[in-house]
Amino acid sequence: MLDTSKSSHPSSNVAIIILNWNGFNDTIKCLQSVLNIDYDNFSIIVVDNHSTDNSVNNIISWLKMQYIPQQNKWNNLFVYNEFHIPSQTNSIDLKEKSIIVIKNDKNYGYAGGNNVALRYAVNMGFDYMLILNNDTVVDKEILKKFIAIEKYTKNFGFLGPRIEPYDEDKQVHYGGRLNIWLGRASRNRFSKISKEIEFLPVDHLSGCALFTKKEVIQKLQGFDEEYFLTFEDTDICYRAIKKNYRNYVVVNTWVKHKEFGSTPSTTAIYYSVRNRFLFMRKNGRWFHWFSFLPIYLLGTTKQIFLLLFKGNFTDAKAAFYGLRDAFLNRRGERKK
CATH class of the missing domain: 1.20.1280 (Monooxygenase)
Incomplete structure (x- = not known):
C-alpha cells in the first residue's frame, strides 16, 4: 500500500481550485466534501465564471453562515475581482487555511477560468494544485494519497483518482489512453484493473480532478484557452508527456462526478x-x-x-x- 504516513514534503501546501458557473448548489456540496479533507496544509480557491444565478453571494453566504463560524481553523475568507487579485506572495499566510473567492468579469470557459486560479496559486507560492469540477465530491484522504506518490516517482506531471459516477448505471473509470492516429482519448474501465495495483501510468486524465505541481504549470503555462471547454484536459496531459513528465492514476483514491453538471x-x-x-x-x-x-x-x-x-x-x-x-x-x- 502507498505509505501516506509521511510525505516526502511534509509541509507541502496545496491549493484546491473549484470552478463555478451557474451551479452554486453543486459547488456548495463540493465545498462540504473538500472542507473535510484530512490534510493540514491546504487552501481553497473558488473561481466564479461570471455566473448569472447569484452564485457568488450564495456561496459566500453559505460559507459565512453555515460553515466558518463552526470551524475555527477556517477563519480566513478573501473575495477578489479578477482584476484586483493581489500578486504579492505574502498577501496570504500559506500556513493558515484560507478560502479565496475570485469573481471573473466574463465566462472564460473551463480552461480560462481555471487559469485565473492557477496563476494566483503559482504567484502565492503553493507547491501543489488540485483542480476540481464543482459537481464532484472527494475522498477525504485524496491529498495524502496524491502527495505520497512523489516517494515513488519524482517526474509526474498530472495525477488523477478513479472517477466514480453519481449514476450507479455508469461505469467507474480512471484516465485512459490517447490514440494520436485517431485523435481519440479512450477511458480505462475500473473492472479491467487488478485491485493490487495502486497507481499506474496513463496518457490522459479527466479534468474533473487533476492534481499537479507548480513547476508543471509554470512550464506548460496552464491550460490552452483556445479550447474553451472540453479536450483541454487531454491537451495539457499530452503536452506534459512531451515535456518528459508522466501522468498517473492513483487507483486507491476517488472522486464522485456528475459529468457536465452545469453544461447543456x-x-x-x-x-x-x-x-x-x-x-x-x-x-x-x-x-x-x-x-x-x-x-x-x-x-x-x-x-x-x-x-x-x-x-x-x-x-x-x-x-x-x-x-x-x-x-x-x-x-x-x-x-x-
Whole structure:
C-alpha cells in the first residue's frame, strides 16, 4: 500500500481550485466534501465564471453562515475581482487555511477560468494544485494519497483518482489512453484493473480532478484557452508527456462526478466535435492525418445522422456546427 504516513514534503501546501458557473448548489456540496479533507496544509480557491444565478453571494453566504463560524481553523475568507487579485506572495499566510473567492468579469470557459486560479496559486507560492469540477465530491484522504506518490516517482506531471459516477448505471473509470492516429482519448474501465495495483501510468486524465505541481504549470503555462471547454484536459496531459513528465492514476483514491453538471448537452457536443479536430491541429503530425481525417469525418457524420434519426435536431445541429467550425479553424468561445 502507498505509505501516506509521511510525505516526502511534509509541509507541502496545496491549493484546491473549484470552478463555478451557474451551479452554486453543486459547488456548495463540493465545498462540504473538500472542507473535510484530512490534510493540514491546504487552501481553497473558488473561481466564479461570471455566473448569472447569484452564485457568488450564495456561496459566500453559505460559507459565512453555515460553515466558518463552526470551524475555527477556517477563519480566513478573501473575495477578489479578477482584476484586483493581489500578486504579492505574502498577501496570504500559506500556513493558515484560507478560502479565496475570485469573481471573473466574463465566462472564460473551463480552461480560462481555471487559469485565473492557477496563476494566483503559482504567484502565492503553493507547491501543489488540485483542480476540481464543482459537481464532484472527494475522498477525504485524496491529498495524502496524491502527495505520497512523489516517494515513488519524482517526474509526474498530472495525477488523477478513479472517477466514480453519481449514476450507479455508469461505469467507474480512471484516465485512459490517447490514440494520436485517431485523435481519440479512450477511458480505462475500473473492472479491467487488478485491485493490487495502486497507481499506474496513463496518457490522459479527466479534468474533473487533476492534481499537479507548480513547476508543471509554470512550464506548460496552464491550460490552452483556445479550447474553451472540453479536450483541454487531454491537451495539457499530452503536452506534459512531451515535456518528459508522466501522468498517473492513483487507483486507491476517488472522486464522485456528475459529468457536465452545469453544461447543456448541445454545448458539450459542439465543443467535443470541434476541439477533437483542434487537438489534432495542435498536436498531430502530417502523417497522422491520413488515418485521423477519414475516421473523424465518418464518425461525426454518423453522429449527426443518428441524432437526426432520434429526432434530436438541436444536438444534431450542434454537431454540424462543431464540424463546420473545426474546418473554419474557429477557436475559443463559440460565437453566437
